[in-house]
Amino acid sequence: MELKINNLSKTYPNGVRALNDVSLNVPQGMFGLLGPNGAGKSTLMRTIATLQDADSGSIMLDEINVLEDKQAVRERLGYLPQDFGLYPRINAEVMLDHIAQMKGIGKKSERKDLVESLLQKVNLFKDRKKGLGTFSGGMRQRFGIAQALVGSPSLIIVDEPTAGLDPSERNRFYNLLSEIGENTIVILSTHIVEDVNTLCSNMAIICQGEVLMQGQPKEGIAKVQGKIFKKAINKDELDSYRNEYQVISTKLIEGRLSLRIESDTDPANGFEAVPADLEDVYFSNISKKVDPITI
Known part of the structure; x- marks a missing residue:
């Protein structure tokens, strides 16, 4: 499929x-x-x-x-x-039965078994008589x-x-x-x-x-592995770092910015190499379209 x-x-x-x-x-x-x-x-x-x-x-x-x-x-x-x-006043059991009818399940006993099975699956059977609004x-x-x-x-x-x-x-x-x-x-x-x-x-x-x-996901991580570096900087330094490095994300921690960049070579200048994760893959791609400070 x-x-x-x-x-x-x-x-x-x-x-x-x-x-x-x-x-x-x-x-x-x-x-x-x-x-x-x-x-x-x-x-x-x-x-x-x-x-x-x-x-x-x-x-x-x-x-x-x-x-x-x-x-x-x-x-x-x-x-x-x-x-x-x-519908806030209709309970889960009645609503699922109605949806099953709309999906063409006409036999009442078949709908009853289906509704019970689904409510058990999603751990709502004990709440089946409660209004959906609650x-x-x-x-x-x-x-x-x-x-x-x-x-x-x-x-x-x-x-x-x-x-x-x-x-x-x-x-x-x-x-x-x-x-x-x-x-x-x-x-x-x-x-x-x-x-x-x-x-x-x-x-x-x-x-x-x-x-x-x-x-x-593991393929995406492999592509940026070894290319992610981080450094803590002052907020007023961000523009200069963005001009010099490929900044992919920033996070404010205790008043300082934790800056993550992507680089094919060791940037030195106090940057520390860190293991890449899926968030780095995401920001690496998105930062090419969107200013990383706004992500």
């Missing part, structure tokens, strides 16, 4: 070019789509989910033409958008995954799923997504590097509507 995106472009009526000739091959398993806010991730996800049209290009899910045969895609799709509405952020996200799993989809899209979750809820969500990704295509769209590092065997980085990198 594979999702193939070729030369996809989208420009909105206000002139914003959200997608610029995007091409990606997404295999079965967890695939991370990493990029800053406004990078074009949500536009791409909505296009794959048949919620909006592209100006040009193609998307194929195995033999299904996603842009032309939308109903066939929807029958195989589970989608958890960044913001999804809930759910915490993590519970809402887990319910969102449950509704996305109705109908045993072969493609699941989750858009910024861990934003706002506390560490324990994020870990529960990681475990749930990892289990789901064993048997289907799961596209995880996020700006949180840790999400991709923890979950995904394949990934892409997108910024300003363009794909800057795609492959395995």
Whole structure:
């Protein structure tokens, strides 16, 4: 099973070019789509989910033409958008049953078994009689995954799923997504590097509507390994360092800036070589498009 995106472009009526000739091959398993806010991730996800049209290009899910045969895609799709509405007074059990009916599961006993199984899977069975409006952020996200799993989809899209979750809820969500990704295509769209590092065997980085990198996280790390150096500087020194070095990220620590640069050779001048990680891969690519001080 594979999702193939070729030369996809989208420009909105206000002139914003959200997608610029995007091409990606997404295999079965967890695939991370990493990029800053406004990078074009949500536009791409909505296009794959048949919620909006592209100006040009193609998307194929195995033999299904996603842009032309939308109903066939929807029958195989589970989608958890960044913001999804809930009926606050309806409980989880009733809502999932309703969604199952909408997905064409007509037999009541079959729906009952499915709803119970999904609520157990996302650890919400004990809360099944509670109104959705009483759910915490993590519970809402887990319910969102449950509704996305109705109908045993072969493609699941989750858009910024861990934003706002506390560490324990994020870990529960990681475990749930990892289990789901064993048997289907799961596209995880996020700006949180840790999400991709923890979950995904394949990934892409997108910024300003363009794909800057795609492959395995370990491949990206290997490309910058031995090229990352750090140094603590005063804030008023930043401009001069940016003029002389390829600054990829900065972090304010106790009133001083921890500066990370990318260099093919040892820059000396007090810089210390450090092991590269996926965050360095992300910032290395993004800094070519966006001023690193604003990332």
